[in-house]
Amino acid sequence: MGTMTAVDSSSPPTGTVQKTLGQYLFDCLKMEGITDIFGVAGDYNFTLLDTLERYNGIQFRRGRNELNSGYAADGYARIKGISALITTFGVGELSACNAIAGANSEHVPLIHIVGAPPDMDQKKHKLMHHTLMDGNFDIFHKVYALLTAYTAVLTPENAEIEIPAAIRMAKEKKKPVYLVVADDLVTKPIITRSVPASPRPSSNLKALHAATDHVRQLLERAHQPVILVDVKSMRFGLDSAVRHLADAMHVPVATMMYGKGSFDETHPNYIGMYEASFGSAEVQATVEQADCVIAIGMVWADTNTANFTAKLNPLVTIDIQPDMVKVAEAEYPHVFAADMLLAVQKVGYKGQGLAGKATFPYDQITGRADELLMAANYYARFQQMLKEGDIVIAETGTFANGMAEARLPRNVTYITQGGWESIGYATPSAFGASIAAPDRRVLLFTGDGSLQLTAQEISSMLYFECKPMIFVLNNDGYTIEKYLNVQTEDQTYNKIPRWSYTKLAEVFGGDAFAVTVRTYGELDQAIIQADKERAQRLCIIEMIAADPMDAPENMRRMRNYLEKQEKQRSQN
Numbered sequence: 001m002g003t004m005t006a007v008d009s010s011s012p013p014t015g016t017v018q019k020t021l022g023q024y025l026f027d028c029l030k031m032e033g034i035t036d037i038f039g040v041a042g043d044y045n046f047t048l049l050d051t052l053e054r055y056n057g058i059q060f061r062r063g064r065n066e067l068n069s070g071y072a073a074d075g076y077a078r079i080k081g082i083s084a085l086i087t088t089f090g091v092g093e094l095s096a097c098n099a100i101a102g103a104n105s106e107h108v109p110l111i112h113i114v115g116a117p118p119d120m121d122q123k124k125h126k127l128m129h130h131t132l133m134d135g136n137f138d139i140f141h142k143v144y145a146l147l148t149a150y151t152a153v154l155t156p157e158n159a160e161i162e163i164p165a166a167i168r169m170a171k172e173k174k175k176p177v178y179l180v181v182a183d184d185l186v187t188k189p190i191i192t193r194s195v196p197a198s199p200r201p202s203s204n205l206k207a208l209h210a211a212t213d214h215v216r217q218l219l220e221r222a223h224q225p226v227i228l229v230d231v232k233s234m235r236f237g238l239d240s241a242v243r244h245l246a247d248a249m250h251v252p253v254a255t256m257m258y259g260k261g262s263f264d265e266t267h268p269n270y271i272g273m274y275e276a277s278f279g280s281a282e283v284q285a286t287v288e289q290a291d292c293v294i295a296i297g298m299v300w301a302d303t304n305t306a307n308f309t310a311k312l313n314p315l316v317t318i319d320i321q322p323d324m325v326k327v328a329e330a331e332y333p334h335v336f337a338a339d340m341l342l343a344v345q346k347v348g349y350k351g352q353g354l355a356g357k358a359t360f361p362y363d364q365i366t367g368r369a370d371e372l373l374m375a376a377n378y379y380a381r382f383q384q385m386l387k388e389g390d391i392v393i394a395e396t397g398t399f400a401n402g403m404a405e406a407r408l409p410r411n412v413t414y415i416t417q418g419g420w421e422s423i424g425y426a427t428p429s430a431f432g433a434s435i436a437a438p439d440r441r442v443l444l445f446t447g448d449g450s451l452q453l454t455a456q457e458i459s460s461m462l463y464f465e466c467k468p469m470i471f472v473l474n475n476d477g478y479t480i481e482k483y484l485n486v487q488t489e490d491q492t493y494n495k496i497p498r499w500s501y502t503k504l505a506e507v508f509g510g511d512a513f514a515v516t517v518r519t520y521g522e523l524d525q526a527i528i529q530a531d532k533e534r535a536q537r538l539c540i541i542e543m544i545a546a547d548p549m550d551a552p553e554n555m556r557r558m559r560n561y562l563e564k565q566e567k568q569r570s571q572n
Contacts (some may be wrong), residue, residue: 021159022051022186025179026058028163029111032082032171036061036435037113038069042088044130045115047186049086061435061464064456066092068428070099070112072457075429077108078415079391079436082170084111089180090130093140100176101147102420107235109170112148112178114140119155119182141180149175156188161195168198174235174322201323204334211325211332212343215318218327219349222292222316225251228274230259230304231418232297233337236322239263241341242296249344251351252286257404258304259297261392261414265407271358273404276306278557280361280405293317294344296337301419307561318344361405361553369521372546375402378523379552382406382471385527387441391415391433395426395446397480399473402552403445413440423478424453427470431457434466441534442468449478449496455504458538462510467538469530472501475545482549486562501542514540 019027029037038061041049052060063069066087077083087093093114103110117128117137125135132139145151150169152162166177219225227249233242239262246253246269254274255263263270272283287293288311295317302308319326325335365384367377375398383406386392393415394403400416408414415433417425430444451472461468478494485491505512513533517523523543530539551559 019190020051020187021154021156021181021190022048023055024159024190025113025154025163025181026052026055028167029084030057032167033080034058034082034084034111036076037084037086038063038073038076038432039086039113040064040066040069040088040092042092042115042130044089044117044183045086045092045113047183048113048115048181051186052086060086061460063428063431063460066095067099068431068454068457068460070096070103070110071425071428071454072432072435072460073110074099074103074106074108074425075393075415075432076436077103077110077432078429079413079433082109082111082167083432084113086113086115088130089114089116090140092130093144097143097147098422099425100144100178102417102422102425103176104147104149105420106417107174107232108176109174110176111167111170112144112176114178114180115186116180116182118184120184122182141178144178147176148178149173150177152179154179154181155185156190159190160193164195172201174232201336203336203339204332207325207332208335208339208343211327211330211335211340212347214327214330214332215344216347218292218316218318219347222349224290225249225292225294225349225351226287226290227251227253228256228287228293228295228298228312229253229263230256230296230298231262232259232299232322234259234262234297236297236337238297238337238341241338243267245294245341245345249349249351250353251349252354254283254287256298256304258299258301258418260404260416260418261408261412262297264410266410269353271354272360272407274310275404275554276310277561278306278309278554282359288312291316294320296320296341297322299419303421304418306558309561320344360407362407367520369519369524371520372518373520373523373543374546375550375552377520378543379403379406381520381523381527382445385531386412386443388412389440391437391440391442393426393430393433393442393444395444395450396421396423397447397450397478398475398551398555399426399445399447399471401480401555401558405552405554413437423447423450425450427451427454428457428460430468430470431461431464431466434461434468435464438466442466444468444470446470446472447479448472448474448476448499448501451501452496452499455499458504458540459508459510461538462505462508462512467534467536469534469539470541472540472542473545474501474542475550476548479548479551480555484562486559486566502540505538505540510538512538512540514542516542516544518544518546
């Protein structure tokens with residue numbers, strides 16, 4: 001049996017004979033910059049956690065449940081590039097399924113490690129707790145094969161092959177991966193193997209040259225090109241390449257809803273969010289009337305295209321994806337985005353910049369100090385409050401729609417679940433982000449309905465001395481769901497219990513600056529005070545909406561669209 005001594009941070013992942021499977025696993029994770037692992041203890045992962053407790057350089061950040069820990073790992077990965085989660089077999093890993101599926105949908109690399117029943121018991125097909133009592137220990141592995149990019153059952157014999165392979169797949173595909181290990185194998189010495197280094201994937205040069213020629217033909221005819229940036233540009237680390245392209249081409253740049261935060265919104269050529277018929281008419285006209293659209297990392301999904309009302313002319317669209325390019329109707333496979341962006345830049349197109357200064361929805365602060373809170377006026381205050389380097393986490397629903405149009409300062413990390421949209425994600429994600437970047441200001445914008453799903457993670461924030469500023473929009477229920485349902489009114493299933501949100505920290509045994517605000521004057525004072533208090537403690541600002549059905553303009557436009565659709569259906 002291998003020793004479980006603390007491992008020196010300089011030790012390479014190709015371990016000695018004495019290195020245990022658990023030590024080697026944590027070596028590999030630390031090499032990727034992972035300094036914290038999220039999760040919940042369970043008896044089948046005790047040997048993993050005991051090894052981790054004796055290991056130097058990685059801390060275990062225990063959450064209140066596995067779902068929340070998965071969300072926290074997701075938020076952490078969005079800051080640091082990759083993360084890890086440890087759960088127990090069956091009950092724990094199934095609780096985390098929603099978070100892992102979300103990471104898959106959102107292109108977030110996450111290593112999910114599961115502690116399983118002892119190997120000898122599995123081989124004898126014993127009936128063990130946390131199983132379906134059928135002697136089958138592979139069923140949850142099969143579930144995860146559908147939710148992740150790679151799965152492996154770890155043994156001392158295959159650890160040096162499977163662990164690096166899983167991490168490589170997570171990084172290449174920007175997806176979660178799954179590793180399960182029996183708890184009696186964690187402390188066994190690994191069998192050292194000579195594993196050849198995998199070649200780095202590269203673009204097919206013939207396809208790259210052909211795509212570049214095609215792009216050149218489009219740009220030679222273009223007078224009004226536009227760059228459209230979306231979520232995969234952020235996930236696949238293309239921010240710098242996109243910025244260089246925008247600088248060189250000097251044409252308008254817009255972002256999609258999912259891609260919020262993927263482009264510097266202080267850039268002189270940035271014109272705002274392209275939300276098709278739900279957003280700015282000026283941005284919509286610029287994008288849809290462009291005679292060449294360079295779309296980078298785009299996801300053509302319903303909530304990203306304003307219910308598919310987005311209209312891009314495919315014959316003048318250059319669709320640059322992480323590992324392929326489509327120019328007009330022609331597809332060029334095995335062309336990597338970084339290579340393509342550089343090639344487009346070298347075409348040498350130089351535009352005229354913007355015709356006039358771009359305007360943004362929240363540039364003007366309005367509303368008297370004694371007026372009650374309405375969306376038309378408080379988002380401008382949030383925009384003014386934001387600082388360079390902030391981490392902004394917006395919960396699915398009202399806040400995600402409203403904050404999408406807040407203009408971000410430089411170097412702000414913006415986190416939301418654009419596609420998966422699991423309500424409750426944002427609060428645990430803010431915990432993960434706070435752990436990932438303890439020196440940055442973390443601002444969480446969540447609704448009352450969403451917070452009630454995962455409020456326990458405020459306890460984790462307090463326990464680990466995280467100090468985010470939490471804005472809770474109390475609009476008495478699931479307002480986003482009320483907007484989406486145009487068939488009935490006053491649905492009882494969209495109502496929620498009334499909580500005392502400012503007392504949550506007290507319930508969780510911690511100290512917080514907590515205040516309830518109803519007017520703009522109170523909100524302004526709370527923001528000023530919270531910014532002073534946050535150095536010492538967590539802050540909760542509960543905002544009482546003057547009207548439970550109040551919402552930002554883009555949500556109102558969405559509602560009008562859905563009402564028209566419903567009316568047409570009922571007439572047919």
